[in-house]
Amino acid sequence: MTTTYLELSQDDGGAHKFYEVTVDGTVVTVRYGRIGAAGQTQTSTFPTVQKAQAAAAKKIGEKVRKGYAPAVPGQRAPRAVTRRQVASAPSTVRSVAPVLWRFRTGSAAFGIHIDDEHCWVGNQAGDVYTLAHGGEVLARYQLPDGVKCLVADDFWMYAGCDDGRVYDLSSKLPFAAYDIAADVDIFWLDIHEGVLHVADRAGRLTVIDHEDEHQWARGGRGEHAWMVRADDRAVYHGDTRGVTAHAPDGGTEVWHTATQGAVLFGWQEDDAVYAGTAHRVVHRLAKRTGAVEATYRCDSSVYSCATSPGGRYVFAGDAASSVYCFDRDGTRLWKLGTGGGSALSMQYRDERLYLVTTDGSLVCVDASEAAVTAAQQGSVPVARDVKLAAALPTYRAATAAASVTTVTAAPAGSVVVECVRDGGRTRIHVVSEGYDPSWHVQFPRAIREPGARYVVDAVHAAAGGFYRVRGDIRRLG
Numbered sequence: 262m263t264t265t266y267l268e269l270s271q272d273d274g275g276a277h278k279f280y281e282v283t284v285d286g287t288v289v290t291v292r293y294g295r296i297g298a299a300g301q302t303q304t305s306t307f308p309t310v311q312k313a314q315a316a317a318a319k320k321i322g323e324k325v326r327k328g329y330a331p332a333v334p335g336q337r338a339p340r341a342v343t344r345r346q347v348a349s350a351p352s353t354v355r356s357v358a359p360v361l362w363r364f365r366t367g368s369a370a371f372g373i374h375i376d377d378e379h380c381w382v383g384n385q386a387g388d389v390y391t392l393a394h395g396g397e398v399l400a401r402y403q404l405p406d407g408v409k410c411l412v413a414d415d416f417w418m419y420a421g422c423d424d425g426r427v428y429d430l431s432s433k434l435p436f437a438a439y440d441i442a443a444d445v446d447i448f449w450l451d452i453h454e455g456v457l458h459v460a461d462r463a464g465r466l467t468v469i470d471h472e473d474e475h476q477w478a479r480g481g482r483g484e485h486a487w488m489v490r491a492d493d494r495a496v497y498h499g500d501t502r503g504v505t506a507h508a509p510d511g512g513t514e515v516w517h518t519a520t521q522g523a524v525l526f527g528w529q530e531d532d533a534v535y536a537g538t539a540h541r542v543v544h545r546l547a548k549r550t551g552a553v554e555a556t557y558r559c560d561s562s563v564y565s566c567a568t569s570p571g572g573r574y575v576f577a578g579d580a581a582s583s584v585y586c587f588d589r590d591g592t593r594l595w596k597l598g599t600g601g602g603s604a605l606s607m608q609y610r611d612e613r614l615y616l617v618t619t620d621g622s623l624v625c626v627d628a629s630e631a632a633v634t635a636a637q638q639g640s641v642p643v644a645r646d647v648k649l650a651a652a653l654p655t656y657r658a659a660t661a662a663a664s665v666t667t668v669t670a671a672p673a674g675s676v677v678v679e680c681v682r683d684g685g686r687t688r689i690h691v692v693s694e695g696y697d698p699s700w701h702v703q704f705p706r707a708i709r710e711p712g713a714r715y716v717v718d719a720v721h722a723a724a725g726g727f728y729r730v731r732g733d734i735r736r737l738g
Contacts, residue, residue: 262286265321267329268296270337277339279332280324284317286310291320295425297339303687306711349619350561352582352598359627359636360600360644361613362396370621372411372420373606380615381430382623383408383420389430394613396625396647401655402435404428410606414452417729421450427457428658429703432718432732434665435658436705439469449527453491454724455703456509460486464500468511471703471727477511488527490534494548497534499524504536504546516551520544526565526606530572537563543577543587557587560596565607567614576614576628578604584616584626586633595633599624600644665708667738671716677737678702678730679714687711691720691728702728713737 262285270277279300281292287307294300307313364382372383379399383389385407391399406424413419418430419438427439427450439457441447446462455471464481466489481500488499495506495515501523506515522540529535533554537543543557543566557566561579568575574594575587582603586594602619609615614628627633627642635641671677676693687709689702702720718732 265317266332266334267321267324268332268337269324269327269329270296276328279334280320280329281334282317282320284313287313289313289317289320295339296337298424303706304711305682305687348580349603350581353560354583354596354598356597356637356639357600357641358584358597358614359632359641361625361627361642362645362647363601363625364390364392364396364398364623364647366390366621366623368621369619370408370617370623371605372408373608373615373617373623374411374413374418375608375610375615376413380623380625381411381418382617383411384621387422389420390623392623392647394625396645398647398649398653401649401653402430403655403657404435405658409447410450412450412452414455415723417452419450419452419457421447421459423447429705429730432730432734433656434734435656436734437658437707438703438705440706441467441469448485448487449489451489451491451496453493455727455729456491456725458489458491458496460489460498460500462486466496466498466507468496471701471723471725471729479507479511481505482517483523485523488524488536490527490529492529492548497527497529497546497548499527499536504534504544504551506548506551518544518546518551518553521556522562525563528566528568530568530570533572535566535568535572535575537566537577539563541579543575545572545575555589555591557585557591558593559583559585565604565616567607567609569609574609576607576609578607578616582618584614586628595637597633597636599626665715665734665736667736668716669738671737675716675718676720677714677716678704678720680704680709680711682711689715696720696728700726700728702730704730705734708734 264283266281268279283290289305291303292300366384368384368386370384374381380392387404389402406422409421420428425441426437428435429438449460451458457469459467464484464486467478468476483501486500490497498505503519505517522538524536526537533545539562541559545555559579561581565578577585582599585596604616606617612629614626616624679692689704714737716735717730720728
């Protein structure tokens with residue numbers, strides 16, 4: 262058995278990753294990832310020892326030409342992952358927002374998503390919690406690293422983490438659905454029809470398809486890209502220099518609009534994108550032209566923003582622990598204290614405004630007209646402090662094939678998929694009747710084994726011609 266270990270580390274804060282190739286007879290194992298991390302592993306089997314050695318030599322040669330060099334594992338230290346450093350001052354507003362309930366996650370939190378059934382929150386400890394709209398904690402997911410953000414696509418939920426991966430939380434067994442390049446420090450994500458859009462620390466935009474294949478990337482005009490939103494029309498990317506719209510295929514820049522200050526957060530409606538900035542404003546930009554249609558002025562740097570449906574009301578959270586509401590044209594309707602820290606992320610739904618604050622809390626605010634009017638007059642409800650249930654279901658991410666349960670037969674109503682070699686790649690296809698066998702299945706790379714069959718609760722067709730897994734994943738043995 263022979264092992265070749267290579268590293269690529271750039272002093273300017275760029276790439277800091279390793280690539281290891283091991284040849285054991287006819288089996289070639291490739292391990293890669295960020296220096297200091299366990300990384301991802303892929304295994305291939307070849308007909309002869311000679312073909313295995315030739316394939317390994319080709320892989321090594323490709324990496325050397327890209328700047329990788331021989332190294333000794335463990336000699337070079339891991340590079341620290343960026344943690345968003347934010348300041349939060351107490352609110353100067355005497356009136357406090359009508360907080361209905363508050364859930365403290367125990368660690369700084371950025372991720373939030375509110376859907377028809379659940380409230381989701383993810384924190385820097387790698388915990389993701391689901392709650393009912395009334396505040397009851399329903400489940401906990403434990404991921405290997407800190408959660409930067411949560412995004413949803415139809416009924417699939419994804420968490421972008423500091424280990425450079427994006428985890429699918431739609432099943433009881435979370436798995437890495439996308440593995441971003443090791444030198445990409447994720448700041449924010451959006452997903453549209455299975456295509457993932459990644460904004461990062463360096464101000465870059467990276468686009469990856471449903472099979473975890475890199476599609477295109479563009480350098481930003483600035484740094485620290487905290488905003489990315491996508492639709493059929495374009496990808497909207499915000500950094501320290503403003504907002505840029507790119508064509509969905511990355512071929513052209515549609516428009517660029519400079520903003521008053523660095524963009525710290527982004528939101529979108531059907532015809533407009535909203536950019537909250539460090540210069541105390543939220544801009545509404547026309548999606549078609551990039552023109553500034555309205556400006557919403559706050560009293561401190563804007564950490565987050567959101568709208569009610571259609572943009573009728575615009576909400577903003579600032580660095581001084583205050584939350585604002587504006588009408589569509591920019592008139593400030595109210596400003597209230599959060600009763601805690603500054604809102605790092607927010608989302609409006611059904612007359613409630615959900616915030617994630619600097620102390621790691623998920624906060625539910627009654628944003629109805631009657632509740633806000635009462636709050637301005639000093640009458641607010643007593644906020645309920647939500648506690649964890651004693652027997653809370655906890656689901657941990659699958660990191661290896663050995664962690665998947667083996668069953669001897671497929672349960673009634675389940676779907677069988679098979680791992681196959683296709684054009685030099687390891688893919689998953691559905692083998693149960695009633696499905697298109699040529700379509701690929703989005704499936705965790707960490708648990709793929711060529712020739713193995715797996716049982717899943719269901720698969721659903723997604724836009725773009727592929728299947729997504731729904732429910733538990735078990736190996737059929």
